[in-house]
Amino acid sequence: MAVTFSGKDKLMRFTRLYVGGYDLSGDSRTFGNAQSEFNGVDLTGWDELVRNFLADGWLQAGITGYQALMNDATGRALDQLQLSGDSQASQLSLCFGGGGEPAVGDPAYVLSSIQMNDLMGFDSSAAVLSGIDFMPDASQLSSNFAKVLGHVLRGPTSLTATLSASSSNTVDGGAQTTAGGIAILHILATSSGDFAFKLRDSTDDSSFADLASFTLDGSAVGSELITFSGTVDQYVGFDAQRTGGSCTAVCTFIRN
Amino acid sequence: MAKKKTKAKEETAVRQYTVLVACGNSATGKEFEPGDTVTTADFPQKAIDSWLVKVPPVLEEAS
Numbered sequence: 001m002a003v004t005f006s007g008k009d010k011l012m013r014f015t016r017l018y019v020g021g022y023d024l025s026g027d028s029r030t031f032g033n034a035q036s037e038f039n040g041v042d043l044t045g046w047d048e049l050v051r052n053f054l055a056d057g058w059l060q061a062g063i064t065g066y067q068a069l070m071n072d073a074t075g076r077a078l079d080q081l082q083l084s085g086d087s088q089a090s091q092l093s094l095c096f097g098g099g100g101e102p103a104v105g106d107p108a109y110v111l112s113s114i115q116m117n118d119l120m121g122f123d124s125s126a127a128v129l130s131g132i133d134f135m136p137d138a139s140q141l142s143s144n145f146a147k148v149l150g151h152v153l154r155g156p157t158s159l160t161a162t163l164s165a166s167s168s169n170t171v172d173g174g175a176q177t178t179a180g181g182i183a184i185l186h187i188l189a190t191s192s193g194d195f196a197f198k199l200r201d202s203t204d205d206s207s208f209a210d211l212a213s214f215t216l217d218g219s220a221v222g223s224e225l226i227t228f229s230g231t232v233d234q235y236v237g238f239d240a241q242r243t244g245g246s247c248t249a250v251c252t253f254i255r256n
Numbered sequence: 257m258a259k260k261k262t263k264a265k266e267e268t269a270v271r272q273y274t275v276l277v278a279c280g281n282s283a284t285g286k287e288f289e290p291g292d293t294v295t296t297a298d299f300p301q302k303a304i305d306s307w308l309v310k311v312p313p314v315l316e317e318a319s
Contacts, residue, residue, distance in 0.1 A: 166282035178311070200280075207303035209279035209314040230311035 002172035002205055002235050003105035006098035010107065014097030016156065017066075018186040018250055019080055019114070019134075020090055021223040023156065024068060027077035029128060032065020034094060034109045036148045061111065061148045062135035063094065070120065070127040075221070081118055081129060090114045091184045091223045092134055093252040095152050103155040104169050104238070108252040112145050112182055112225045113137040144180050144227040150254030153199070153238040156188060159218070160246045165200035165208050165237030171253070173234050176203065179256040180229035185214045186222075186250040193218030193247030195240050199226075201233035211236065218247035270295045272318040273304060279314055293318055 016025045037060045040053035068077035094109040095102035102108070115137040121130040136145070151171045154163075163169065183199055195218040200208040212228040218240075238251045272293050280287040281299055288294055294315065296304065307314035 164280070164282060176306075203303050203306045204300060206283045207279065207281050207299045207307075209277050209307060209310075233306070233310070 001167055002170040003103075003168070005105050009099040010096040011099070014100055014102065016095045016097060016102050016250075018093045018095070018188070018223070020092075021186045021188060021221045022075050022080050023186075023188050024077050024080065027069040027071045029067040029069065030065070031063050031067070031094075033063070034148075035060045035062050035064065036109075059146070059148070062133060063092070063109070063111070064133045066132040066134065068129045068132065070129055077129060081116065081132065090137070091186070091225050093184050093186060093250065095155070095250070095252065097155075101155050101157070102152045102250070103157075104151075104153055105171055106152040106155070108150050108152045109148055110150050110182070110184055110252045110254055111136055111148060112184065112227075113141055142182065142225070142227040144182050144229060144256060146179070146256040147254050150181075150252055152251070153183070153236065153253045154240075154249055154251040156248055156250050158189075158246055158248050159193070159195065159240055159242065162242040163238070163240040165202075165239040167205040167235075170202065170205055170235040170237035172205075173232070173236065173255050176234050177232050177255055178230065179232075180227065181232055181253065181255045182225060182227045183212065183214075183251060183253045185216055185224050185226075187216055187218055188221065188248040188250060190218055190220060190245065190247040192245035194243040194245050195247065195249075196243070197249065197251070198239050199228075199251075199253065200237050200239050202235040202237070203233045205235045208237065208239075209233075218245070218249060270297070273308075273315040274318045275314070276316055277312065277314040279307070 038055035
């Protein structure tokens, strides 16, 4: 059967932030708000005592108030966050580990492209990058960007062998959907990794067909967004066919 | 009588499907690439029926 979700055990300690293939969790202190909301359009008339409204249909997305330690080592917070969105792979996955490192089935907050602003500040005990906002970059958004909340399909564990999509590593979406989705792959580390990464979906958690394929092959640190339209079957799994080497890959997925 | 036998044969013939999107059965470990032919011996009929109408389709009936 597909993985089961672990419940009320999501702690900040096991929250992980991946930006463009880099794990910034060790430098992260906190964030204010992971937005996923609609504003209301007021429909209240003169004689109504309770305000009536409709959602305006525009999704407010983005992470505000993120704080990180000012670590300027290669690949760490300052080194990565000083880069503008268009000079690096700018996908973001915020993964909420359940009692441990994020694993398949855990919730994820995903931005398929980001622009950011950051303020540098100092508090009494640490140099921090304070008040960073990660917002969707409209110029880079795909037409399939419709939601920000999804699931982890692969946690940050080293891949040293082929991993085939099967009932042990799928997420159960409850039913087939027809509006496609997106997925982001982060390659966090590699040792001559040579893989073919893809998503597969299934109606019965046993018979799998290719849903979408990544271009990244695990040979270098980086991240990639893929989008797909059409039918997405009830079960979706991450599939990594190994040719050689090893790598650490994280995959997040949103069903529209 | 001979006609009846022929009809019965046709009815029990195994339907074949051409693979359009790479697929596999994790229970048996069998993998299939586009252009391969599969039958209900490879996948359950329910999965095949779903794949025929999926967008984009995974299988089509072999001619």
